[in-house]
Amino acid sequence: MYKLLLVLLISTYLYSNTTFSEEELSYISNKKVIYISNEFDYEPYDFNREGKPSGYSIELLKLIFRDSGLKIEFITKDWDSLLSDVENKKIDLIHTIYKTPQREKSLIFSTGYSKVIQSYIIRKNEKDIDNIKQLFGKKVGISKGWSEESFFNKYPQIEKIYYKNIEEKLSALSLGKIDAIVNSDNVAKYYIKKYGYGTLKVSNPVKEQFGSRLDDHHFASHKDNQILISIINKAYDNTSLEEIEKLHKKWFGSFSINPLIFTNEEHEYILTKKSVNLCIDPNWLPYEKIDKNGNHSGMSADYFKIFSTLLNLEFNLVETKTWSESLNLIKNKKCDLVSLITNTKERKDIFNFTSTYLKTPIVIATKLDVSFIDSFNKIGNKKIALVKDYGFEKILREKYTNLNIVHVDNILEGLELVAKGKVFGYVDSFGTISYTFQTQQTNELKIAGKADIEWELSMGIRKDEPLLLSIMQKAIDSVDSEQKQAILNKWISIKYEKGINYSLLWKIFFIFLLVLLFFIYKQYLMKKAINEFSELIDSTMEAILIFRDYSVITANKSAIDIFKYKSKEEINKAYFFNFISKESKELVGQKLKEKTKEPFEILAKRADGTKFNALIKEVEFKSKKIMILSVIDITHIKQLEAQTKQAQMGEMIENIAHQWRQPLSTISTISSGIGLNISLNVPPSYEEISKDMDKIVETTKYLSNTIETFRNFLREKKELREVILQDRINLVLDIVKDSLRNRHIKLINKIEETPFKVVTIIGELDQVLINIINNAKDALKEQKIENPWIEIELKKEESIFVITIEDNAKGIKEEIMPKIFEPYFTTKHKSQGTGLGLHMSYKIVTESLKGKIYAQNTENGAKFFIELPYSVV
DSSP states (O other): OHHHHHHHHHHHHHTTTOOOOHHHHHHHHHHOEEEEEEOSEETTTEEEETTEEESHHHHHHHHHTTTSSOEEEEEEOOHHHHHHHHHTTSSSBEEEEOOOTTGGGTEEEOOOOEEEOEEEEEETTSOOOOSGGGGTTSEEEEOTTSHHHHHHTTOTTSEEEEOSSHHHHHHHHHTTSSSEEEEEHHHHHHHHHHTTOTTEEEEEEOTTTGGGSOEEEEEEEEGGGHHHHHHHHHHHHTSOHHHHHHHHHHHHOOOOOOOOOOOHHHHHHHHHHOEEEEEOOTEETTTEEEOTTSOEESHHHHHHHHHHHHHTOEEEEOOOSSHHHHHHHHHTTSOSEEEEEOOOGGGGGTEEEOOOOEEEEEEEEEETTSOOBSOGGGGTTOEEEEETTOTHHHHHHHHOTTOEEEEESSHHHHHHHHHTTSSSEEEEEHHHHHHHHHHHOOTTEEEEEEEEEEEEEEEEEETTOHHHHHHHHHHHHHSOHHHHHHHHHHHOOOOOOOOOOHHHHHHHHHHHHHHHHHHTTOGGGHHHHHHHHHHHHHTOSSEEEEEETTEEEEEOHHHHHHTTOSOHHHHTTOBGGGGBOTTTHHHHHHHHHHTOOSOEEEEEEOTTSOEEEEEEEEEEOTTSSEEEEEEEEOHHHHHHHHHHHHHHHHHHHHHHHHHHHHHHHHHHHHHHHHHHHHHTTOOOOHHHHHHHHHHHHHHHHHHHHHHHHHHHHHHOOOOEEEEEHHHHHHHHHHHHHHHHHHTTOEEEEEEOSSOOEEEEETTHHHHHHHHHHHHHHHHHHHHTOSSOEEEEEEEEOSSEEEEEEEEOSOOOOTTTGGGTTSTTOOSOSSOOOOSOHHHHHHHIIIIISOOEEEEEEOSSSEEEEEEEESBOO
């Protein structure tokens, strides 16, 4: 009784205007959680978007239970499953439900909370329906299992067309595929308003059955749970009318639909034309595409669904294979319009253009190891791929006169040329390239730069269709910003990682140094100076933070994004070491004491506690109070390094496997022989067993020595040391010899026996030799040489050592010989390689080893020369 009294006091406080019985208060205290139904798609009453229950009934329930002390949880399923669950007591409450005699056998219903009248929905240019007979000989849209199905079954004179849901029915009605549908006033008006079905209207109630009464939506529970319905009825009765009215206005409140206003000529054109032939770019997602089933998809498809609804016009997609083919069909008058096109002078003889309704940046996709391109002028005359007949090509050529453009049919062809190194980059819209990266998983490419122009896209209408131009312009003008943003969000959802703009960074630093040095003598102007340059630093792609006494006084937008702060105000509260992980604090402190001028690598920390690899540079003023910190996220670079190491380890494992194959086969043969003799009752003699065991021990020692050789190679640190040059080369040959032997490649060793001492960085030369030998091995395989060989030679000349590696793989094509050491160029085709490439070999020899590397063709094949000084010191 004491417990019940306590519950009564608490509940009386929560429900001061509600009279609950003692039993109801006890139920509230013990129940704690109410499980409630939620449909997937019954707007505006009950639906689910991205895992969140929403709708009028959902919000009304939250309002009713707001102060009850009961927690509510929604169970999202289809309607039939939810109805079954409440009848079987798996959920406590179902809502937005009509009361029927059949349902009353197992369920108990609340008082009605939403009055519904069923009406005809028709097109605006049709006469209102007063009688069901007006639909005889016509088509209506229905959904299986809905009450409308049993109603229309009584009238065989009407053709029933089945659709899944109301949205499909409204779309079919607006396109003229059916003549009417039946639904509640509230639902129909909601869809017409929210989704822009401006050509439809709600006609008269369906008097023959539905119109004779007002249906109620109810809350319902199992008959054994009458107490819950009693609680809901009392709570609903005591919910303020103002709150219910506010909720009703939110979901059903009146806001006008502004139908398009056409001239008599335009209206007549739409009624006469009824359908328009549409051409698109067949392979240009996310903007548009013709899928494998011949359907129109992409952003333009979503726009044309809206246009079709607004205009009551059907757009017939004409299938093409390329953009050029689509343009030719317009010229031949087989298409009436193209969905997205650039307005150029050359095209004005063929097209009339609407206003721009889509804009997108122009970007370039390259391989991962290309530095950020802050200006297309820096591309020079390198080859870039571009889809043939794209309208922005002329704009590009006018702005960047040195571009060397190669035409392709589509984006996939262009990106493939980049991946193979046949072109430097592929140019297209940001949306197209980023969408392709996301869906095709092209991990070896990235967006490396942006042109200083935007691609403005309009609709192109045939020159001889002026009325269609004015109609489509009105349709474009009627699409509001929310609809445009929804389409954009649907198709473009990833961001590209901007590159490192070193030149711009140093220019900004120089400006900052000059300005801040000047204002150091005028402290009261400091804040003004920072405000003047905030816009400038916001334009950089690196994070820039300015500190005074190690506290942030300003930061650019990139800093806020990279370090995941919510706003500039929040990051301005941070301290210097808030951005440094605990693993790197000691290193950073040491660098600050040393006043290092060079960038260095650390593990940085974001606001949410996550960490990332970063390259930072700190600039301190003479006052030691003002400091600028620039930060570059190098996570993708570290990932690339890891991939390179994995590829190298894979090659090492492959070489180990080749060296182990024969010894393991020997051990297996001896063991199998002994086992076979025993199974045949022919036991071997002691001498035979002893001899076999000696052979196994000898072979095992060879395996052990082999793995020791690889272990020593992998453990070696890249440090300056005096070594015997022949020893380093022979170590490499020991590693690759079995791999070559397995491919029947003869290794010819012409290394001088007199030991040559050299002071060099060990490990560097080994990588270069392995890379060149692997390239030769792949070239021999690709050319299918019958008697392949690789020859390596070492000679000592006056002041250098010369190592040559020659093969008989027919040589390197003369036109590509000057390019083989260029960045990102490879002589391999489908080979995996080490990931270093000839360019990295060139950098190692010329920069680390202070030597030279070059190649020539001989009568046999290609011959690489490596010239090394006696010492790199």
